[in-house]
Structures are given as C-alpha cells and as structure tokens.
Amino acid sequence: MDWVTALPPGGDRSYNACLVLVDRYSKTPMFLPCHKEDTAMDTAIMIWNKVISHTGLFQNIITYHPQTDGLEERMIQTLEDMIRRFCAYGLEFTYSDGFTHYCYTLISAFEVEYKTSIHSSTGKTPPMLERGWNPRLPNDTLKEDLLDIHPTASSFQIMLDKERHHANRCELRNKHPTFHVSLIKPYRSSYKELFPLGNKPPLEIPPLEDEEEKKIVKVLKERRTRSKMEREFLVRYRNPTQEDEWLLEKDIKNSEKLLRSFRHEIKPKE
DSSP: OEEEOSOOOBTTTTBOEEEEEEOTTTOOEEEEEEOTTOOHHHHHHHHIIIIIHHHOOOSOOOOOOOSSSOHHHHHHHHHHHHHHHHBOTTOOOOTTTOOBSOGGGSHHHHHHHHHTSOOTTTSSOHHHHHHSSOOOOHHHHHHHHHHHHSGGGGGOOEEEEEETTTEEEEEOSSSOSEEEGGGOOOOOOOOTTTOSSTTOOOOOOOOOOOTTTTOEEEEEEEEEOTTSSSEEEEEEESSTTSOOEEEEGGGSTTHHHHHHHHHHHHSOOO
C-alpha cells in the first residue's frame, strides 16, 4: 500500500490524499480518500472499517518499496493519469461533460473501471481471479436491451418451457409457439461484446503461489534493525511478480549459502 498526496482538497471532509492498496495475487485495487495528516491510528481504523470488513485480515502488507516502478508505483501512476484526464482545475461538475475539480467524486468510478478491465500481467480481470465471475455493471443492462432494439431481435426464439419430452414452447412473434425438439439447436453467438463467455468452458483460475515461487534466490542489501541487535537482509524471490522484502537471517531458508554469496559480492577487490 502507498499514498497519493498533494491532491486538491475536496469532498465533504476536504480530503487531500488517497490511500492506494493493491492485492498482489489478483491485482485488485482499493482507493480510499484520506488526509495526508492522518496518523497511524487513523489509517488503521480506516483499513479496518473499509477494507478488512470486505476482504478479511491480510496475510502481510508491504509498505516499504525499495525499487521504483513496482506494483504499487504503477498503480499510482495509473490513478494519477485517470485523475488528470477527468479532473481539471477551476471546472465545476457537470453531468454533460463529466469534468469536475474534485477528484474524490470520481474515485469510486476509477476503482470500478480498473477492476473491470483486463490486467496485462494476468490476462483476466481482478474479480474473475477472486470470484470466478465479473460484477454486473450498468453497461451490461444496455447490452441486453440491444436485443430488443436491434432489427434482428424479432428472429430470436426465447425458450419458455418444455412441453412433454418431445416439444418445446418458445416466445415468438406471429408464429405458433410450439416446436418439435428436432427443430431446435443450441445458439452459438459470434458477438463477443454481447456474449463475452459464449460457449467456451469456464476460465481456469491460476493456482496460488507454491513454495518454489516463494524461494529466495538472492540477497541484495543488509541493514540493522532499530534496536541494532539484529540484522535484516533485503531478499529477492524467484517469482518475478513478488516484491523484494526485508527479512531477518533466521527467516531466510538456506541463509548460509545466500549470505556467503552476498558478502563475496560486496567484498572490496584488492
């Protein structure tokens, strides 16, 4: 998680910052308007009320980002780009053009739009990875109405019910509604925008990270803890999507071999 600050004050509580959280597995974002003056207690209460109540307690949270252009940094760049496109200084909110000076009135819309977009790294939307289906949106209702508006909609045969075991009754216009089962075949649509799933089998959800993906391959840096009684090491995992993390020596598997290679690299050459 990370913060976007220096935003123009807006909203009913004059928010001037936004807390951004991203799930590393599904890439699901959450944008929470806040104040850059908020304390750690204020942030904890906000996460409890608006995040944990929906997702449950996190397994871990990464707030230290030693490398640039990581998952959180790219998400913040995307959010800032959306704010620049739809928010302009000095413009009052109008329903005709959609521009507003207060970006906080559109934060929820930004979050929904990102969640329903296909992510470049997974090839799927975040809700599809989390739940196996995409949430219903107002645009989906408009797509269903197109069946009645389109000139060819009258030729669609809507199945109503089955009559005995050899006949089906359909909703038709100016035709007898009962047909023999041999005259009815499954409809296979080629309109991907109307039927995104079509007749394809359900999407397979990628497996969770296994032990091999969590394997540490290299030690990058070394530092002492605040108490200066223990040392921490910045490690890199085999999985390229997992961010580098600071760990104690006791928490590093095969630490003796990794630390020996690390100290050999940083040893000054004679």
